[in-house]
Amino acid sequence: MNLEEANLSVGYVAKRCGIKVSTLHFYETKGLIRSWRNQGNQRRYKRDVLRRISVIKAAQKIGITLDSIKQTFADLPNERTPCKGDWANLAKNWQKQLDTRIAYMQKLRDSVTGCIGCGCLSMENCPIYNPEDELANEGSGAVLLDRK
Numbered sequence: 001m002n003l004e005e006a007n008l009s010v011g012y013v014a015k016r017c018g019i020k021v022s023t024l025h026f027y028e029t030k031g032l033i034r035s036w037r038n039q040g041n042q043r044r045y046k047r048d049v050l051r052r053i054s055v056i057k058a059a060q061k062i063g064i065t066l067d068s069i070k071q072t073f074a075d076l077p078n079e080r081t082p083c084k085g086d087w088a089n090l091a092k093n094w095q096k097q098l099d100t101r102i103a104y105m106q107k108l109r110d111s112v113t114g115c116i117g118c119g120c121l122s123m124e125n126c127p128i129y130n131p132e133d134e135l136a137n138e139g140s141g142a143v144l145l146d147r148k
Contacts, residue, residue: 006036006044013045017053024053032056032070048081055082055090063101064094107145117144 014021024043027033033052035043052073059069072090076082082090108116117135135143 006046008045010043013049016050030066052081062098111145116142118142
């Protein structure tokens, strides 16, 4: 790589992407982005880091975990920054996760005022759905929400 390509400062990238410098450092420690050091030992980034960070932020907004984002980036040839075609494939891969989350959130929305199988037995209708906390045998937490 030509180090002259890595000429964007930490401050510029942070400002341009609308994130804090500490977030850049965090993404770097997580292996999501990469920087190079100039002769003064200052971090410098290639311009494509702007797209990479934008993909990270977009994915996070829709609930994709950093681990999933990292794995997706790792699956790209030479761990390159996603191009338009890559973005289409990323979106397809993440749609299933999103559909699952949406279905869970709809189930939560429709059930949150009633029994969710958490074992608290504090609601009047819990004994109907979960007498004596029988649902504890199925697992911990809101087991009715986790049923398929």
